[in-house]
Amino acid sequence: MVEVEFAQLSDSGRIRDHNEDFAGHFIPQTLDEERSQGWLFAVADGVGGQDRGEVASKTAIESVVRGFAASHSGESLISLVPKLVQNANAKVIEKGLTYEGSSMSTTLVACAIRFDRVVVAHVGDSRCYLIRDLHSKQLTQDHTVVNEQLRMGILSRTEAGTAITKNVLSRSLGANLIVSVDTVEQGLIRGDVLLLCSDGLHNSVKERDIVAAVHGHTKLGDSAAELIELANQRDGTDNITVQLVRIRGIERVGMYRGRPYRLPNS
Numbered sequence: 001m002v003e004v005e006f007a008q009l010s011d012s013g014r015i016r017d018h019n020e021d022f023a024g025h026f027i028p029q030t031l032d033e034e035r036s037q038g039w040l041f042a043v044a045d046g047v048g049g050q051d052r053g054e055v056a057s058k059t060a061i062e063s064v065v066r067g068f069a070a071s072h073s074g075e076s077l078i079s080l081v082p083k084l085v086q087n088a089n090a091k092v093i094e095k096g097l098t099y100e101g102s103s104m105s106t107t108l109v110a111c112a113i114r115f116d117r118v119v120v121a122h123v124g125d126s127r128c129y130l131i132r133d134l135h136s137k138q139l140t141q142d143h144t145v146v147n148e149q150l151r152m153g154i155l156s157r158t159e160a161g162t163a164i165t166k167n168v169l170s171r172s173l174g175a176n177l178i179v180s181v182d183t184v185e186q187g188l189i190r191g192d193v194l195l196l197c198s199d200g201l202h203n204s205v206k207e208r209d210i211v212a213a214v215h216g217h218t219k220l221g222d223s224a225a226e227l228i229e230l231a232n233q234r235d236g237t238d239n240i241t242v243q244l245v246r247i248r249g250i251e252r253v254g255m256y257r258g259r260p261y262r263l264p265n266s
Contacts, residue, residue: 001031002113003249004039007220007242011228013200014236020046020053021198021241024061026068036073038114040065041243043126045107045198047172048238052099056106059095060173063088064110077112077119082181085110085121085173092174105174109140109196111245115253118194121183124172127202130186131193131214136207139184143171167199192247193220197227200240204231220244 006027012019025041028034044060046053067084085108096104107124120128125142141147145168149155171179193214201210205227213226224242231240 001034001249002039002115002247002251004113005220005246005248006041007224007244009221009224009228010241011232011239013238013240014232016237016239018054019239020048020057021200021239022046022054022057022061023196023241023243024065025243026065035114037068037071038077038112039245040068040110040112041194041196041245042108042110043196043198043241043243044109044173045124045126045200045239045241047105047107047169047174052096052104053106055095055099056092056104056174057108059092060088060106060108063091064108068112077114077117078183078185081110081112081119081121082183085123085181086179089123089173089179090177093177096174103174105169105172107143107169107198108173111194111196113188113194113245113247116188116250117185118188119183119185121181123179123181124169125167126196126198129195129197129207129210131195131211132189132191134211134215136195136211138207139186141182143169143182145170167203188247188250190247190250194243194245194247196243196245198239198241200235200238201227201231201242203238204235214244220246 023043042064044057046057064084107126109122109126111120120139122140128139130137148170214223217223227242
C-alpha cells in the first residue's frame with residue numbers, strides 16, 4: 001500500500017484583504033479505495049484583476065475533487081486527470097454565467113497518485129515540483145505569455161525576467177470553452193516529496209530555499225509554515241498556497257492486460 005504524509009497551508013499575504021487561492025484533496029478511506037481511486041491533491045489560484053477569482057478557484061477545486069471521487073474504479077489516471085480539468089473549466093464558465101457581467105477564471109494544478117505513479121495535469125502558472133533527496137524538478141510549465149515567448153526564442157531569459165507581461169497568463173480555466181491541459185506522468189520512490197503551490201510562493205522563494213525548507217523539518221506542516229513565512233518576508237503581495245505530499249511507502253506494480261500486479265520492493 002501507499003503511505004502518504006500530507007500538509008496544506010494557505011495565506012492571503014501581507015497586502016491583500018482576501019484569499020483567491022483554493023486547495024482541495026481526496027484521501028482514500030480504505031485499501032480498496034486507495035487501489036481503485038488513489039489520492040488527489042489540487043491547488044487553484046483565482047486570476048487577479050477579474051471578477052470573483054475566489055469563486056472560480058473554489059469551483060474548479062470542488063469540481064475536480066468531486067469528479068475524482070466519483071470516477072470509475074481503476075480508470076487510468078493519465079486519461080482521467082486531464083478530463084477532470086476540462087470538466088472544471090466547463091464548471092467555471094457555467095458558474096460565471098450565474099453572475100451577470102462576470103468574467104472569472106483561475107489556474108489549476110491537480111496531482112493524482114496511485115501505486116507508484118503520479119499524474120499531474122495543469123492549466124496556468126500554479127506549479128508542481130518533485131523533491132527527491134536534495135534536488136527539485138518542476139513537473140509543470142508556466143502557461144504565461146512570457147514563458148511561451150521564451151520557449152519560442154522570442155525573448156532571452158534575461159528579457160523574460162524583467163518583462164512587464166511576465167505574470168500574464170496564456171491559458172486559464174474559464175477563459176475559453178475548450179482549454180489545452182498539459183499532463184505528465186512520473187514514477188515515485190519512497191522519500192519523494194511533491195509540492196503544489198500558487199505563484200505567490202514560486203515567484204518569491206527560490207527552488208533551493210524550497211528544498212531546504214522541506215528537508216529542514218521532520219513534519220511537513222512545519223515545512224509548509226516556513227514556506228509561507230519566507231514568501232511573506234520576501235514579497236507578500238500575493239496569496240500563497242502550499243500543499244506538501246511525502247511518499248513514506250510505495251507499492252510497486254506492473255501491468256498485465258490492463259490489470260496491475262504487485263512487484264517486489266527493491
